Amino acid sequence: MxxxxxxxxxxxxxxxxxxxxxxxxxxxxxxxxxxxxxxxxxxxxxxxxxxxxxxxxxxxxxxxxxxxxxxxxxxxxxxxxxxxxxxxxxxxxxxxxxxxxxxxxxxxxxxxxxxxxxxxxxxxxxxxxxxKKLGPDALEIDSVSLSTALKSSKRPLKALLLDQSLLAGLGNIYVDEALFLAGILPFTSGNKLTGSQMEILLNAISEVLQQAIKNRGTTLSDFIDVHGKQGSNQFFMDGALY
DNA sequence: ACTTCATCCTGTCAGC
DNA sequence: TGCTGACAGGATGAAG
The missing domain is CATH 3.20.190.10 (MutM-like, N-terminal)
Structure with a gap:
């Protein structure tokens, strides 16, 4: 998607x-x-x-x-x-x-x-x-905004990162990828994150997104670009699910 | 105020 | 083989 x-x-x-x-x-x-x-x-x-x-x-x-x-x-x-x-x-x-x-x-x-x-x-x-209650764009968000968004809740990180009102742009695939790359469990509560984990997570989000853009998107099922071509990022992913 | 849940829709896949 | 039912998944609005 x-x-x-x-x-x-x-x-x-x-x-x-x-x-x-x-x-x-x-x-x-x-x-x-x-x-x-x-x-x-x-x-x-x-x-x-x-x-x-x-x-x-x-x-x-x-x-x-x-x-x-x-x-x-x-x-x-x-x-x-x-x-x-x-x-x-x-x-x-x-x-x-x-x-x-x-x-x-x-x-x-x-x-x-x-x-x-x-x-x-x-x-x-x-x-x-x-x-639409959209938070900062996931490519632009800074560490202060991300900390504020994540640390104020005990919901699991996966749910928080999917919440477009906290940061906008991530979905299932890239949340899983970013958490995997950061080495943080998806069900960790937002308010349990340490400062250094926060930093690692922010870098992971940024890295995962930029790599995917470079590879023109991820096609797991039906994504195509404006020329009808599939993305290639799925061949470069590390997440356990893929 | 915060969190969870049903809804929209159709293809896919497991089970019989 | 062919049918049936469960399931996936982003945003929204309703309900808890």
Whole structure:
């Protein structure tokens, strides 16, 4: 399932190909994946240009012209990829973006239909991040914030690290990897962590994420990048489960 | 205020 | 073989 490194890989891929492309049409085959009204989603987006794409935690933001932003969360099984614009949609492909003077379309595919796309009011991303109760991005968090977040709870570390309100971006795979690399048991209570363990853990999180980004994500089941290629990080992982 | 639990959905896999 | 049921998993909102 896509976590921070996978979403980052997709963001970079989209940035390489879609900046300044003008959206001319949307083909929405399953409106469930769109938060809010399908017709207004279409009406607002069509005609706008993509200015840039970036992510925060596991959220992807498409910044469009006139300050409109599309927020995308892939959840468990969402995929975003470029496809020949005449390609027959693969099963579970729920949405296609078409662009002016571009021979590809951007497809959203999602077997489990847990992912969501929505329009954010006038580029107000920071307020959106607060609304979603997202903590600091897992790649940016400093040791003080991490200590504060973890030491104030007796919940197991695994649950704490998965909690997006404490730090945003980690999921099952990278929590397991980081804890394994740090040599800390997942059921250790947050408030039992020593200062040096905290330091080791922070370094492990950072290392695990950066390695995964370098390897263009981890494909255990269905992650693909914008070209439909699988990640390679699974071949470089140390965690006991993999 | 904090923590746990059911829900969404479909493919996969174990058991019969 | 074919069917059935359990299970996985991120975020959310309800319940404990």
């Amino acid at each position: 896509p976590e921070l490194p996978e979403v980052e890989t997709i963001a970079r891929g989209l940035n390489n190909h879609l900046v300044n492309k003008q959206i001319v049409a949307l083909d929405i085959r399953c409106s469930k994946i769109i938060n809010g009204d399908e017709e207004s989603f279409r009406r607002i987006i069509c005609g706008l240009r993509i200015k840039r794409i970036y992510r925060y935690g596991k959220y992807l933001f498409l910044v469009l012209s006139t300050e409109v932003v599309v927020s995308i969360h892939l959840r468990m099984s969402g995929q975003l990829f470029l496809n020949g614009y005449e390609a027959i949609p693969a099963k579970h492909t729920h949405l296609d973006f078409y662009f002016k003077n571009y021979n590809k379309k951007l497809s959203y595919r999602d077997i489990r239909k847990f992912g969501r796309l929505e329009i954010i009011s006038k580029g107000d991303i920071s307020r959106y991040i607060r609304t």
